[in-house]
Every structure is written in C-alpha cells, then in structure tokens.
Amino acid sequence: MNIWQASTLGIIQGLTEFFPISSSAHLILLRPVLSLGEESLLFDVLLHGGTLFAVLIYLLPRYRKLIKDPLYILKVLLATIPAGVFGLLFEKTIEDSLRQKYLLIILLLIAVGVIFLFIKEKKGQPLESPGFKEALFIGLFQVFALFPGVSRSGATILAGLLVGLKREEAVLFSFFLSLTTIGGAFARGILQLSPGSFFASTPILAGFLAALLSGFLACFFLFKIVKNRGLRPFGFYRIAMGIFFLLWLAFRT
Numbered sequence: 001m002n003i004w005q006a007s008t009l010g011i012i013q014g015l016t017e018f019f020p021i022s023s024s025a026h027l028i029l030l031r032p033v034l035s036l037g038e039e040s041l042l043f044d045v046l047l048h049g050g051t052l053f054a055v056l057i058y059l060l061p062r063y064r065k066l067i068k069d070p071l072y073i074l075k076v077l078l079a080t081i082p083a084g085v086f087g088l089l090f091e092k093t094i095e096d097s098l099r100q101k102y103l104l105i106i107l108l109l110i111a112v113g114v115i116f117l118f119i120k121e122k123k124g125q126p127l128e129s130p131g132f133k134e135a136l137f138i139g140l141f142q143v144f145a146l147f148p149g150v151s152r153s154g155a156t157i158l159a160g161l162l163v164g165l166k167r168e169e170a171v172l173f174s175f176f177l178s179l180t181t182i183g184g185a186f187a188r189g190i191l192q193l194s195p196g197s198f199f200a201s202t203p204i205l206a207g208f209l210a211a212l213l214s215g216f217l218a219c220f221f222l223f224k225i226v227k228n229r230g231l232r233p234f235g236f237y238r239i240a241m242g243i244f245f246l247l248w249l250a251f252r253t
Contacts, residue, residue: 001036001037001038001040001043001203001204002203003202003203003206005035005036005037005203006043006203006204006206006207006210007203007206007207007210008034008036008210009027009031009036009037009043009047009207009210010047010050010206010207010208010209010210010211010212010214011210011211011214012026012027012030013027013047013048013050013051013207013211013214013215014047014050014051014054014210014211014212014213014214014215014216014217014218015214015215015217015218016151016218017051017152017153017178017182017211017215017218018051018054018055018153018175018178018215018218018219018222019153019218019221019222019234020116020151020153020154020155020157020158020222020231020234021109021151021154021234021237021238021241022108022109022112022148022149022150022151022154022238023151023152024105024148024149025105025106025108025109025148025149025151026241028099028102028105028148029102029105029106029245029248032252033245033248040204042204043204043207044189045186045189045190045192046204046205046207046208046211047207047208047211048182048185048186048189049186049208049211050207050208050209050210050211050212050215051178051182051211051212051215052179052182052183052186053212053215054211054212054213054214054215054216054218054219055175055178055179055182055215055219056179057216058175058216058219058220059175059176059179062172062175065172069129072129072176074132075130075131075132075135075173076135076173076176076177076179076180077180078132078135078136078139079135079136079138079139079142079156079173079177080139080177080180080181080184081139082136082139082140082142082143083139083142083143083145083146083181084180084181084184086143086146087146090146091146094146094147095148098147098148099148102245102249103249104149105148105149106149106242106245106246106249107149107242108147108148108149108150109149109238109241109242109245110238110239110242110243112149112150112151112154112235112238113234113235113236113237113238113239113242114235114239115158115235116154116158116231116232116234116235116238117232117235117236117239119158119161119162119230119231121161121162121164121167121230122161122162122163122164124164126164126165126166126167126169127163127164127165127166127169128166128169129165129169130160130163130165130169130173134160134163134164134165135173137159137162137163138156138159138160138163138173138174138177139177140159141155141156141158141159142155142156142159142177142181152178152181153174153178153222154231154234156170156173156174156177157170157171157174157226157231158231160173160174161230161231167226167227167230168223168226168227170226171222171223171226171227172223175219
C-alpha cells in the first residue's frame with residue numbers, strides 16, 4: 001500500500017465514520033473501484049484510532065455536559081449495550097456472509113437514503129436530552145449498523161430524531177456513543193495485534209493522520225448540516241452513490 005492509497009482510505013474512513021453514509025459500504029466498495037489495495041488489520045485498527053482521536057478532540061468543549069449531568073454517561077453506556085452484545089455474538093457471522101455481497105450492501109445504502117428523505121421528526125417540543133428509555137431505543141437502532149450499508153451514525157441520529165430529540169442533541173448523543181463503539185473496536189483490534197506490529201510504515205501513519213483530520217472535519221460539518229437541514233442531504237447522497245455503485249457493478253469486468 002502506498003501513501004496515496006493509505007491517505008485516500010484514511011479520508012474515506014474519517015468522513016464516512018461520522019457522516020451517516022456508511023463507512024463499511026464505502027470502504028468495501030471503493031477499494032475495488034479505486035484499486036486501493038488489500039485489507040490490513042493493522043491499518044484498519046489505526047484508521048479506527050484516527051477517528052477515535054478525531055471525535056475525542058471535537059467533543060472537548062462539550063465534556064462539561066457530562067459534568068453537569070453525570071447520568072448522561074449512564075445513558076451512553078446503556079445505549080452501547082445492545083450493539084455490543086449483538087456485535088460479540090453475530091458481527092463475525094454478518095461480516096463473513098455479507099462482506100462480498102456488493103448488491104445487498106448497495107441496496108441497503110439506497111434504502112436508508114430513501115428513509116432519510118421521508119423521515120418525520122416527532123412532533124411537539126423537542127427533547128433537550130434523552131431519558132433512559134430513549135437512550136435504549138437509540139442503542140437498539142445501533143444494532144442495525146452491524147449490516148454494511150446502514151451506518152452507525154445514521155442509525156443513531158435517525159433514532160434520536162424519532163424519539164423527539166433536538167437535531168443537535170441527536171448528533172451530540174451519537175458522537176458520545178461513538179466514543180464507546182469506536183473505542184471498543186479500536187481496543188479489540190489492538191489486542192489482536194502482535195507487539196511488533198506497532199512499528200507502522202509511513203503510508204499507514206499517513207492513513208491514520210488522514211482519518212484523524214477528515215474525521216474532525218466530518219464532526220464539525222455533520223453538526224452544522226443536521227442542525228440546519230436534517231438528514232435529507234445525506235439521503236440524496238446515499239441514493240446517488242448507490243446508483244453509481246449499481247452501474248459499476250453492472251459494467252465491471
């Protein structure tokens with residue numbers, strides 16, 4: 001893997017981890033489309049590390065929310081449990097069975113995009129913060145993100161809007177929830193690596209930095225876009241990208 005390939009994959013990971021457009025779908029489908037090389041455990045782990053540091057830095061001004069409302073931490077942990085349990089039980093099975101099924105991944109990319117276009121936010125005064133019931137509902141929605149093409153951020157933000165959260169609060173809760181989910185994936189990957197693996201090459205470090213910088217920018221712009229426009233812009237993008245991938249799938253040799 002050269003620096004261009006690593007940097008491109010890092011940018012894709014950073015943007016799609018937080019934009020609700022499915023990082024797994026983009027990484028799976030764009031590797032063959034752009035000839036971005038083979039998968040590497042070390043590289044994937046460092047990409048997760050880059051996005052983890054990105055959201056940690058982005059949330060720095062917002063940690064006071066946790067100080068003012070310590071129960072918020074418990075709500076985040078509660079929302080983490082469903083995907084954590086299902087991930088431990090079924091993630092390997094889902095990945096092995098679906099990772100090469102490009103058509104299904106593309107259809108999920110488009111289907112969730114259509115949902116984004118027609119989502120109706122809960123009427124009435126929006127909630128400033130989720131309760132435990134709302135947090136659990138969001139956590140259950142996060143389970144769907146185990147399927148490539150759905151999107152973790154998309155599922156959690158959508159669920160937040162469905163339970164009546166303010167748009168910016170739905171995004172913020174999704175960000176805090178990403179600390180546990182991305183952090184868990186990063187920690188699990190670290191445990192699978194041998195100590196000698198950490199002498200990373202220049203391309204791999206370039207991918208890490210690209211994921212960190214693009215991830216931070218994605219957090220910033222996601223907050224602004226959803227606050228002002230909701231999920232519709234991402235719905236249009238998902239449908240357009242899905243059509244592109246369908247055409248690629250139909251005409252590839």
